[in-house]
Every structure is written in structure tokens, then in C-alpha cells.
Amino acid sequence: MDSETKKILDVVVENGYRLTSARLAIITALVNSAEHVTADDLADKVRQQAPHVGRMTVYRTLDLLCELGIVRPIYQGTGAAHYILMAKGSHHHLICNRCHGVIEFEECFAAMLIEEMAKRFDFHISSHLLEIHGLCENCYE
Amino acid sequence: MDSETKKILDVVVENGYRLTSARLAIITALVNSAEHVTADDLADKVRQQAPHVGRMTVYRTLDLLCELGIVRPIYQGTGAAHYILMAKGSHHHLICNRCHGVIEFEECFAAMLIEEMAKRFDFHISSHLLEIHGLCENCYE
DNA sequence: CTCCTCAATGATACAAAGTATCAATGGTAT
DNA sequence: ATACCATTGATACTTTGTATCATTGAGGAG
Structure with missing residues (x-):
């Protein structure tokens, strides 16, 4: 297994x-x-x-x-x-609004701030998802 | 209007x-x-x-x-x-996996890094959405 | 290991959410 | 004012998600 x-x-x-x-x-x-x-x-x-x-x-x-x-x-x-x-960790996506294509990247940059927010709201984090929306290279002519 | x-x-x-x-x-x-x-x-x-x-x-x-x-x-x-x-800008949510409640906060911290990612992939950003998942105060007993 | 209990299952039936189609309408460029 | 074509709304439909309940089987007690 x-x-x-x-x-x-x-x-x-x-x-x-x-x-x-x-x-x-x-x-x-x-x-x-x-x-x-x-x-x-x-x-x-x-x-x-x-x-x-x-x-x-x-x-x-x-x-x-x-x-x-x-x-x-x-x-x-x-x-x-x-x-x-989400088990493997977290996800970071660039999502095209037109063709709905998804580009994934790994960098987990926001870690520090995410933790601060969690502390402020007494929230117990398991993972996070960042979606950045816009137009990809092809759809933006 | x-x-x-x-x-x-x-x-x-x-x-x-x-x-x-x-x-x-x-x-x-x-x-x-x-x-x-x-x-x-x-x-x-x-x-x-x-x-x-x-x-x-x-x-x-x-x-x-x-x-x-x-x-x-x-x-x-x-x-x-x-x-x-998304028009107003972006969204940052703390989402509870159990009760599905949503806490929203404003801080747009990652701006710099988001832009770097966009540049790397030649992506034209219009907005972003950050979801942080876990358990809220009440659901985490 | 065997028995017992109750969480979990799967069949069925249903409700809600989303999609396809097409004749009729109304924005807008001329 | 006119004509063209994007957009609309009615209808019918498919897909996705939910409720119910009798039956089953995982796992603890003995």
C-alpha cells in the first residue's frame, strides 16, 4: 500500500x-x-x-x-x-479566467502570516490554498 | 447607481x-x-x-x-x-472543515510574492483568493 | 475466538443545481 | 430608422447532491 x-x-x-x-x-x-x-x-x-x-x-x-x-x-x-x-500540504494555483487552465507552483511563502492569522482567530490550521486569478499567457493576446 | x-x-x-x-x-x-x-x-x-x-x-x-x-x-x-x-480586490478566508464557517480578514500580505509568481509564468493577475483550512475555536474542543 | 453493538453501507427515491436548444427580442453600429 | 446578430427566456433535460432506512460488518467486550 x-x-x-x-x-x-x-x-x-x-x-x-x-x-x-x-x-x-x-x-x-x-x-x-x-x-x-x-x-x-x-x-x-x-x-x-x-x-x-x-x-x-x-x-x-x-x-x-x-x-x-x-x-x-x-x-x-x-x-x-x-x-x-490537501494531505500532502498545500496548494498554490494560477488560474486562467478564460481557459480555466491551472498552473501549480510550490513555494509556500505566506507561512508566517498564515500562522499569525490563525493565532489571532484561535484557528487550528490543517492546510491552505492560494488561488491567483487572471489570464494566462495564451489567453491574454 | x-x-x-x-x-x-x-x-x-x-x-x-x-x-x-x-x-x-x-x-x-x-x-x-x-x-x-x-x-x-x-x-x-x-x-x-x-x-x-x-x-x-x-x-x-x-x-x-x-x-x-x-x-x-x-x-x-x-x-x-x-x-x-473579486472586483473589489481579493479575499482571505479562514474556513472551518467541520462547521464550514468562514472568517474573513483583510491583510493583503503576499502581494510582492504573488506578483513575482505572475511574472515568472507570464500571467496577468486580476485578483487572488487565500483559503486557510482547519478547525475553528468552537469545533476544536 | 465468538458474540454483540452500533457505525457504516448501499439501494432507492428524491431534490437541487446546472446545461442544451431555439425561436423571439432588443442593443448598437450604420 | 433599420438591420444584424448577440442575448434572452421558456422549456425540457442531465447531472450532481441529499434523505431514508433496512442490512451489514468492524472492532471492542468477554
Whole structure:
């Protein structure tokens, strides 16, 4: 098993939730997915390996992972919510308003200020997401 | 008319889109709305002033404003997309993973680094959104 | 290891959110 | 004032998300 998968399962168990075969299948599929997935996309993917898993369970598991701060739904263009893994740390995106393309970069520069804000509001951080919006090279003619 | 509303209309016209009564009604309602609205919430609100405006038009106008970088859909808890106004500048949210509450703060600290990133990728910024995820005071017992 | 309990599941049915289509309308350039 | 074409709104539809509840199986107690 992927160590990333294992880490997520540990968080689930540590928080008093049961380790079921459905959750294992869903989390495995999620970790092995692309940058972002739709709930229904993920359900399809899970069923390729574990046909018995219901759609509802995928939705519920994503909600749970969201509450545990492992996953975050974002809007990619429009339509269904796309889930991104926050477990690995944080995300920094340059998003084009026209073509909806996403450029990702790693630098976590804001760390200090984020922590200060958290302290001010007595907030317990698990991750963060920075989205910078505008037009990409191609769409800005 | 609100100067904020006017500014948005200008952007619409500058980009070659027509200034219709439906768009005027929708943008006015949007500017006068709370921090974030659902597409259907906005449609209801618009119809109080301009009953003839159809739901489709609200959806289409929100898409347009999104493309122009004036508005941004985010996921608030779950369900429908919530739109936030990016026109005024940027947004910084502390979001609770459990109760989905949002604390907003103003400090725009990362300006310098955001601009550097934009330069590196030849990206033309219109706004940014920083989401910090975790548990709020109440949900972290 | 076996039993028991209750969290978790999955089937079903439903509600809400978003999309496609197209004839009719009305902004705006001329 | 006219004509063109972007925009609209009505309708019908698909997709996405939610509620319910009888059944199941994970994991602690004995």
C-alpha cells in the first residue's frame, strides 16, 4: 500500500472512524487519481476495483475527508465540485479566467502570516490554498 | 447607481459585451448581496426587482463575470457553488472543515510574492483568493 | 475466538443545481 | 430608422447532491 494512503487511513482511525473496505477502496482510488477528481468520477474509478461500493458512500467519505482536512472541494470551471488532496500540504494555483487552465507552483511563502492569522482567530490550521486569478499567457493576446 | 456596479458594467462593455437590462439587474443585485450568493439565490433576488429575468440568464451572466475575473465560484460546505465578488480586490478566508464557517480578514500580505509568481509564468493577475483550512475555536474542543 | 453493538453501507427515491436548444427580442453600429 | 446578430427566456433535460432506512460488518467486550 502507498504510504500516502496509509497516512490518510491513520488519520481516519485516529479520529475514531472505522476502517472499512469501502473507505480503503475510495482512499486508494483518490490517492492514485490525477490532481483533482469529481465525486462521480471517483465513484466510477472505485467501482473498477470494488464494484460493490455505492455512490452514496463515495459522497459520504469525501465529506468525511473534508472534515478531517484531507481533501478540499474547489470549483474548476463550472459544474461538479472537484476534490483536491490537501494531505500532502498545500496548494498554490494560477488560474486562467478564460481557459480555466491551472498552473501549480510550490513555494509556500505566506507561512508566517498564515500562522499569525490563525493565532489571532484561535484557528487550528490543517492546510491552505492560494488561488491567483487572471489570464494566462495564451489567453491574454 | 452604485459606483461598484458601474465599474463592473464598464468592464463588461469594454470587453465588447452588450449592456442589457438583464445584466444591469443581475449585477446590481450581485453587488448588493451578502458576501457570497448561490446562482439560484441571486436569480430569486433579481426577480424581486426585474421579474422577467430568467434563471438561465443569471447562470450565463455569472459565467461571463467569472471569465472577466469579476466573480469567483467557491464551495461553501457542499451543494451549490457560491459566488464571491473579486472586483473589489481579493479575499482571505479562514474556513472551518467541520462547521464550514468562514472568517474573513483583510491583510493583503503576499502581494510582492504573488506578483513575482505572475511574472515568472507570464500571467496577468486580476485578483487572488487565500483559503486557510482547519478547525475553528468552537469545533476544536 | 465468538458474540454483540452500533457505525457504516448501499439501494432507492428524491431534490437541487446546472446545461442544451431555439425561436423571439432588443442593443448598437450604420 | 433599420438591420444584424448577440442575448434572452421558456422549456425540457442531465447531472450532481441529499434523505431514508433496512442490512451489514468492524472492532471492542468477554
